[in-house]
Amino acid sequence: MKMLSFLLLACLWPLSGAVRIKDVASIEGIRENQLVGYGVVVGLNGTGDKRQTFFSAQTLANVLDRMGVQVSPTAILVRNTAAVMLTANLPPFAQPGTRIDVHVAAIGDSTNLQGGLVILTPLKASNGEVYAVAQGPVVTGGFAAGRGGGNSVTVNHPTAGRIPNGAIVERPAPSVLPSSTVRMQLQTADFTTSTRMAAVINQRFGAHLARCENAGLVEVAIPPDWSGRRVEFVAEIEGLSLETDRKSKIVINERSGTIVAGREITIRPVAILHGSLSVEVQTSFDVSQPAPFSQGRTAVTPDVSVGVKEEQAKGIQLKKGATVDDLVKGLTGIGATPRDVIAVLQNLRAAGALDAEIEVI
Numbered sequence: 001m002k003m004l005s006f007l008l009l010a011c012l013w014p015l016s017g018a019v020r021i022k023d024v025a026s027i028e029g030i031r032e033n034q035l036v037g038y039g040v041v042v043g044l045n046g047t048g049d050k051r052q053t054f055f056s057a058q059t060l061a062n063v064l065d066r067m068g069v070q071v072s073p074t075a076i077l078v079r080n081t082a083a084v085m086l087t088a089n090l091p092p093f094a095q096p097g098t099r100i101d102v103h104v105a106a107i108g109d110s111t112n113l114q115g116g117l118v119i120l121t122p123l124k125a126s127n128g129e130v131y132a133v134a135q136g137p138v139v140t141g142g143f144a145a146g147r148g149g150g151n152s153v154t155v156n157h158p159t160a161g162r163i164p165n166g167a168i169v170e171r172p173a174p175s176v177l178p179s180s181t182v183r184m185q186l187q188t189a190d191f192t193t194s195t196r197m198a199a200v201i202n203q204r205f206g207a208h209l210a211r212c213e214n215a216g217l218v219e220v221a222i223p224p225d226w227s228g229r230r231v232e233f234v235a236e237i238e239g240l241s242l243e244t245d246r247k248s249k250i251v252i253n254e255r256s257g258t259i260v261a262g263r264e265i266t267i268r269p270v271a272i273l274h275g276s277l278s279v280e281v282q283t284s285f286d287v288s289q290p291a292p293f294s295q296g297r298t299a300v301t302p303d304v305s306v307g308v309k310e311e312q313a314k315g316i317q318l319k320k321g322a323t324v325d326d327l328v329k330g331l332t333g334i335g336a337t338p339r340d341v342i343a344v345l346q347n348l349r350a351a352g353a354l355d356a357e358i359e360v361i
Helices: 002-009 054-066 191-205 230-238 324-333 338-351
Strands: 018-020 025-027 033-042 082-090 099-106 117-124 130-137 143-146 152-155 160-169 181-186 210-214 217-221 241-243 249-253 258-260 270-274 277-288 299-310 314-318 357-360
Touching (some): 033 054, 033 130, 054 082, 082 130, 117 160, 181 191, 181 230, 191 241, 249 338, 324 338, 338 357
Antiparallel strands (some): 018 241, 033 117, 082 099, 117 130, 143 152, 181 217, 210 217, 270 314, 277 299
16 A cells, blocks of 8 residues: 555655746757667677677678788687667767767677677767767676576676767767757757747846747847857856746656656545455366275266355545646555556546646656
8 A cells, every 4th residue: 555655645746837948948959969870899708799690700800800810701710899879968068089988789699798898989960970989897787697508597688888978079979059049959859848948038128039839949149238248148048947837747657667757736515435346267177986896986076166246335525626746646546456546547638627738658
C-alpha cells in the first residue's frame, strides 16, 4: 500500500509556474551538432572480433599501412581488436582545443570492450567535414567474466562505453550569433506561453520588439542601442521570467505501473465502485483400490471442484473540486493496485469526468 502511494505521489508537480526564458526556449540556429566516426579498439583480452567480422581486420591493415607496415588482411588473425562506431555531440561555439565526451559501440562480434583503447579516429558531421578527433581508453558500463556456456556472467552492456573528454575539437562549431533579430524557439509549442513571452520581453525593453510568429516561435528585433552588445542582449532575454502554461496531461506506463500527473488536475463529481470477482477451478485425483482377491483393477478418478468468490465492491465518492491527488489517496485507501488506478483513470476519461489528456507510453 505504501509502495503505491510513493509511486504516484512522489512524481506529481505543478505544470505551470515562473521560469526563466532560457529554461523553456532556445535560440534558433544555436544548437549542438552530431558527429560520427568509424574506428578500431585495440588492447582487448581476447574478446575482440572473430574471423566472421572481416572488416575489422581490413581496418587494422589500413592503420598499419599508414604507419609503414605492409600486411595482408587475409593473413591477420587478431582477437584483441574490435571495429567500433564513435558518436559525439559538438556543443555550440565550441573552439579548437575543447574536449568533448565520446560514445563507443562495437559493430562486429566482439563480446567485451573493457580495457580497450580507441586509436586516433576522426569524427565527421553530416556535411562530411572533420570537426574533432577521438582517442583514448574505453570505460564500459558493464563487464563480462567467465569462459562461455553457463560458466560466464555478463552485467549490463560491455560492448558499449564512453571516453570521457576523449575527443579534441579541431575546428570551430558552426554557430553564429543573430545579427538583427533573435528567434526564440519554445521547447513545447504553446500559444499562451509564446504570447506571454513576447509580452515579458516588450515590457522589459519598453518597446514592441517581440512578436509571436506561431505557437513555438517568438521573434525579437535587436534595438539599435543593443546592436553592439548582442551577447548581453541575448543574456538579458534569457534571464527574464514568465508564467508558462501547459496542457493538463497524465502519463501512464502500463509496463511498469508508473503514473505521472499534475496535482491541479481536477475531476468532476463522480462515484467509483471497485471490486473483484475470482473464479478458481481445482482438479484432484482419487485412487480407487479394489479389495484383495476381488479380481478388480485400480482406477484413478478425477474430482473437479469449482469455487467462486466475489469481494464486496468498495466505493469512492469524489465531490466537486476533487483532484487527481484526492483520487489516488482514495484508491490507495481501498487497496487498489497501480493497474487498478490506471484502469480507473482511463474509465474517468471515457466517462467525461476527467479533462486531462492521457498519454500511454
